[in-house]
Amino acid sequence: MKPLSEQLSKVPASATLAVNDKAKALQRAGRDIIALAGGDPDFATPEHITEAAFTAIRNGRTHYAAPTKGIVPLLEAIAEKMSRENGVQVEAGTDIIVTPGSKWALFLALSALLNPGDEVLILEPYWVSYPPMIHMAGGVPVPVPLPGENNFAISAEILRARITPRTKAIMVNSPSNPTGRVLTEEEAQALVEVAIEADLYVITDEVYEKLIFDGRRHLSLASFPGMAERTLTTNGLSKGYAMTGWRLGWLAGPTPVIKLATRMNGHTITSAATFTMDAAVAALTGPQQAVEEMCESYRKRRDFMVEVLNGIPGVECASPEGAFYLLPRFPGIPTSSSIELADLLLDEAGIAGTPGIAFGQSSEGHVRFSIATAMDELERAVERLQQVVPRLIA
Numbered sequence: 001m002k003p004l005s006e007q008l009s010k011v012p013a014s015a016t017l018a019v020n021d022k023a024k025a026l027q028r029a030g031r032d033i034i035a036l037a038g039g040d041p042d043f044a045t046p047e048h049i050t051e052a053a054f055t056a057i058r059n060g061r062t063h064y065a066a067p068t069k070g071i072v073p074l075l076e077a078i079a080e081k082m083s084r085e086n087g088v089q090v091e092a093g094t095d096i097i098v099t100p101g102s103k104w105a106l107f108l109a110l111s112a113l114l115n116p117g118d119e120v121l122i123l124e125p126y127w128v129s130y131p132p133m134i135h136m137a138g139g140v141p142v143p144v145p146l147p148g149e150n151n152f153a154i155s156a157e158i159l160r161a162r163i164t165p166r167t168k169a170i171m172v173n174s175p176s177n178p179t180g181r182v183l184t185e186e187e188a189q190a191l192v193e194v195a196i197e198a199d200l201y202v203i204t205d206e207v208y209e210k211l212i213f214d215g216r217r218h219l220s221l222a223s224f225p226g227m228a229e230r231t232l233t234t235n236g237l238s239k240g241y242a243m244t245g246w247r248l249g250w251l252a253g254p255t256p257v258i259k260l261a262t263r264m265n266g267h268t269i270t271s272a273a274t275f276t277m278d279a280a281v282a283a284l285t286g287p288q289q290a291v292e293e294m295c296e297s298y299r300k301r302r303d304f305m306v307e308v309l310n311g312i313p314g315v316e317c318a319s320p321e322g323a324f325y326l327l328p329r330f331p332g333i334p335t336s337s338s339i340e341l342a343d344l345l346l347d348e349a350g351i352a353g354t355p356g357i358a359f360g361q362s363s364e365g366h367v368r369f370s371i372a373t374a375m376d377e378l379e380r381a382v383e384r385l386q387q388v389v390p391r392l393i394a
């Protein structure tokens with residue numbers, strides 16, 4: 001047989017697969033496993049959004065969308081939202097494309113920007129899918145390790161140290177999966193300064209934008225002077241609106257980039273689902289109370305989990321500023337890797353978490369737990385950790 005795609009063969013296998021597979025096998029064998037490895041809200045999609053989709057389907061909105069890059073009311077709702085909430089001015093007709101999930105928006109952005117061998121800086125710990133996506137788009141991911149001892153803070157010096165003549169873009173994710181960090185004004189200024197001086201594009205993944213705690217403010221890099229022409233913003237409804245299964249996201253940015261992205265979209269997936277786009281209009285223009293309530297629930301879960309985890313000797317857990325993940329360390333447990341650590345927590349406590357190495361070397365020694373999980377499950381998880389961790393330390 002002739003060889004398969006070299007390009008795809010270069011894509012690294014998922015470091016999370018082994019633990020997930022084992023967790024599923026244990027569940028099938030009847031073991032009570034608490035699943036904290038996912039990233040899917042446990043809340044139902046708010047009813048007015050679901051109703052808008054039912055109405056759309058009943059009204060025959062089940063054909064190809066027109067225009068395929070997004071129905072006009074949705075493009076307008078996104079432009080209006082970005083102007084109002086993010087201080088970013090984009091033209092609904094030329095600067096936005098609606099995608100089936102923000103993941104595809106990220107891939108479109110990379111595909112529109114990269115030539116073979118172009119380097120893309122990714123802030124480490126990074127979201128697992130960034131390196132594979134960059135590889136698939138023909139680029140080279142270049143991790144920029146952020147200092148764990150300084151709460152993974154970004155500085156201009158750290159960024160400059162990784163820039164080469166091949167550097168084309170930086171990917172930024174705030175609030176961050178997995179660290180829960182939210183960009184500060186100072187960090188945003190550092191990113192802006194370096195992006196402009198090195199003439200880089202910035203891809204900013206804002207999918208956790210609605211989930212920010214303690215009165216912090218979300219900063220959109222495209223709103224900074226000199227950034228609109230080089231910033232590609234991705235966002236979507238999955239996380240904030242509990243709409244992961246609807247597959248609805250968008251890419252917004254300079255017209256030439258959106259033109260190429262639209263061409264690629266048209267020849268691959270055509271469009272997001274038509275009735276999902278109708279539901280998205282309801283989500284963006286309707287009442288936002290449910291989003292605020294879900295965010296408040298995540299905050300309560302965060303406060304509960306961080307306090308209890310830090311009370312267990314041998315466990316350290318920073319308090320995330322946004323998103324719905326915790327990234328504790330277990331310095332008291334003698335293991336050689338986060339894969340071994342996650343495996344041990346699965347075997348001994350029946351808790352499935354994601355090994356930190358999935359997000360790069362900077363989060364080795366950590367395990368990521370999702371708090372997009374009902375409170376009673378989280379209570380069961382910490383009870384088990386309170387019993388098991390002291391035994392694993394001893």
Ligand SMILES: Cc1ncc(COP(=O)(O)O)c(C=O)c1O
Pocket residue numbers: 039100101102103104127173176177205207235236237238244248249
């Ligand atoms: C950081 C980050 N970006 C993007 C996505 C993709 O989300 P979706 O494609 O559902 O919009 C996820 C999902 O887990 C994520 O964690």
